[in-house]
Amino acid sequence: MVSNSSRATPKILVDADSCPVKDIIIKAAGDTGTPVVLVASISHLISCDNEDVQVITVDNVPQAADMAVINHTDAGDIVVTGDYGLASLALARGAIPVSSRGFVFTSDNIDRLLLQRHIDVKIRRGGGRTKGPKALTEADRQSFERVLRKLVKQQARNNLDILQGDNPPEG
Incomplete structure (x- = not known):
């Protein structure tokens, strides 16, 4: 059993390849x-001068960034992804996923979203068209x-x- 005192501080993990709000994340994280x-991925090479920000670069293969994010995710972390x-x-790791528009993914909404994604893929494979995401607005950023x-x-x-022991251990 891991002691409560060894629990790491929750962190923010970012699927950064196409994340339009990295600046907001770095500022908010720095403030707290x-x-x-x-x-x-290596094709989206990112550099950051902030020593409190770790940058992980992965190969340019499908799902490499996603796998690296999830492999570094612990319960209680915040994962920024679309x-x-x-x-x-x-969610399965006990983290809190949130989109760059501020939409929080939950166990109550993720199945519907995955189903809609599946339906959209089938439509596109059949030659149909589906709507893409709207452009990110300043209101979305806020x-x-x-x-x-x-x-x-x-x-x-x-x-x-947890560190102060306000929550009794389970079991």
Whole structure:
């Protein structure tokens, strides 16, 4: 059994290949001292001068970034992604996945989203067309920042409660 005192501080993991809100994540994390891990493929080479931000570069093969994100994900972490499959895996790990628009993926909505993705793929394979995502607006960016700061604060408070022993151990 792992002791409560060895539990790591929740971190923010980012599927960074196409993440349009990395700047918001880094600023919000810096304001709260939350560690950030940016994961991107070699074709989306990312550099960051912030020493509190870890950058992981993976091969340019399908799902490599997703697998690196999930392999570094612990319960209580925040995972920023627009990928429903990665969001589903993050939920299974006990993490909180959130989109760059501030939409929080939950066990109540992920099955419907995965089903819709499957239907859309079938339509496109059959020669049909489906709508893509709308352009990210300033309102979307503000919504994301609001949600992210709330989640970071909530996770930090949960971690502090565990470290102080306010939650009795299960079993």
